[in-house]
Amino acid sequence: MSNGRPTSAPRNQARKLADRVAGQKKFKNPRQDVLAQWRGIDLSALEKAQAPSAKTIGGVMPQVLSKLGLDRRRTEAEILRVWSHLIDPNIVAHAQPTGLRNGTLFVTVDHSVWLSEIVRYRRKEVLERLQHSFGRDLIARISFRVG
Numbered sequence: 001m002s003n004g005r006p007t008s009a010p011r012n013q014a015r016k017l018a019d020r021v022a023g024q025k026k027f028k029n030p031r032q033d034v035l036a037q038w039r040g041i042d043l044s045a046l047e048k049a050q051a052p053s054a055k056t057i058g059g060v061m062p063q064v065l066s067k068l069g070l071d072r073r074r075t076e077a078e079i080l081r082v083w084s085h086l087i088d089p090n091i092v093a094h095a096q097p098t099g100l101r102n103g104t105l106f107v108t109v110d111h112s113v114w115l116s117e118i119v120r121y122r123r124k125e126v127l128e129r130l131q132h133s134f135g136r137d138l139i140a141r142i143s144f145r146v147g
Contacts, residue, residue, distance in 0.1 A: 103140035108147035
């Protein structure tokens with residue numbers, strides 16, 4: 001550039017860049033086209049890989065709720081509520097559901113006499129009432145214990 005005229009080196013680089021970009025695919029986004037021409041290389045795949053991937057709340061919440069076990073806790077609370085309304089008040093006064101695992105409802109009874117009474121004479125009735133309300137899949141068995 002000694003006499004005020006540009007040298008041919010930048011012109012050659014621009015031509016090479018234009019040839020390289022002409023051989024590349026066109027993007028849906030004009031911004032990507034311009035950036036690829038300016039950089040001389042297509043970095044859109046790298047930019048996509050580095051971009052944070054946002055997820056919708058609807059996609060994340062079911063996983064969060066299952067990890068926290070809120071569905072199971074909600075089900076247990078519903079069983080406790082229904083227990084108080086469906087079952088004989090004499091049994092409710094001495095026995096309370098304490099957990100649900102793999103289709104078995106665990107019920108704690110306050111005295112061995114009541115345990116014997118419930119297990120011998122009332123177990124089937126209690127199980128049938130709960131299965132009628134919640135289904136056989138959720139409550140398949142019932143286990144009573146003194147506690």
